[in-house]
Amino acid sequence: MGNKLLKYGGKSGILPKHRPIFKSPIRQPTPYELAEHAKIEQGIVEALPVPKHKNGKELQRVQPFKKVITVDERIQHIIERAAEKDSKIDTSKLTDEQKWKLKRDAIRREFLREAYVLEAKRLEEIDRRSEKLRIKEQQKKEAEERELLKQEEENANVGIPTVEKLLTEGMMRPRTEEEKELLQAKRVLNCHAKELIQKEARANNLLDLYHAAGNFITTEAELDEAIHKAFEVDLGKFVTNETSIEAKLQTPNLAYLTVKMNESLITDQVLGEINGKPGLDQVKEILSGETEKTKREVQMNLDV
Structure with missing residues (x-):
């Protein structure tokens, strides 16, 4: 058991290589096989003398191909000759066992003939x-070599342009019609995007001015009140809480005011408002009717 496994590399479950039906080739070698055989570096080197057989015949320096014996030659030599030999036997003088032996040999010859033909078709x-596979691989290899050579030539031409190429084609490749259309579309898109940004900035400034207009002085009473706040001090407010204006400014209330201001700025950025008043996005939604639509949907959901 161990010797049988060692014969196949110590691996079980491997079938041995089947014995070929034809020990000698049945066709002449192809040009490809001859070329591959010529590449094999084996045999007797030229510097050494060629040894001889015991009968005095010299060996060949390079191992030649085996003698070709075609299928027809095999059938003629093995089967036809045996059939011709058996046909000359007088069966009238043979016993039943001998007749059965001749018939069995004829059946074997027919089976052998069929096996030769089928094996020849299989090998063909x-x-x-x-x-077919070799030609396909050869074509693929040639295509890869041509592509590599073409790529190398293109790289060389790109790296070192010739004077003729500079005169005929110029320094830069002209754009195609598709590239020109794409470039023009990008330019139009960038122009529209810049115009939109500018219009939104002007709209924000206008909306900010609209909200600030509520603090504008438009009457004499508002002007007198503003002058009073700017130039007169109501000491009663400070007497009840602090002794002086400096003490009022030094109290922790200043930090509280800073926090409130930061919260107001964050709220404006998140909600898109301006000093707690509707911003540009909210105005757009109101004008487009999106706000009213959202209110109706919310009301319908609440009613359900």
Whole structure:
């Protein structure tokens, strides 16, 4: 058991290589096989003398191909000759056992003939597929070599342009019609985007001015009140809480005011408002009717 496993590399479950039906080739070698055989570096080197057989015949310096014996030659030599030999036997003088032996030999010869023909067809199909695969691989290899050579030439031409190429084609490749259309579309898009940004900035400034207009002085009473707040001090407010204006400014209430201001700025950024009043996005939603639509949907959901 161990010797049998060692024969196949110590691996079980591997079938041995089947014995070929034809020990000698049945066709002449193809040009590709001859070329591959010529590449094999084996045999007797030229510097050494060629040894001889015991009968005095010199060995060949390079191992030649085996003698080709076609299927027809095999059938003629093995089967036809045996059939011709058996046909000359007088069966009238043979016993039943001898007649059965002749019949059995004839059946074996027919089976052998059929096996030779089927094996020849199988080998022919293998050769056809192998040749097809070899040609396909050769074409793929040639295509890769051509592509590599073309790429190298393009790289060389790109790296070192010739004077003729500079005169005929110029320094830069002209844009195609598709590239020109795409470039024009990008320019139009950028122009519209800039115009939109500018219009939104002007709209924000206008809306900010509209909200600030509520603090504008438009009457004499508002002007007198503003002058009073700017130039007169109502000491009663400070007497009740602090002793002086400096003490009022030094109290922790200043930090509280800063926090409130920061919260107001954050709220404006999140909600898109301006000093707690509707911003540009809210105005757009109101004008487009999106706000009213949202209110109706919310009201319908609440009613359900």
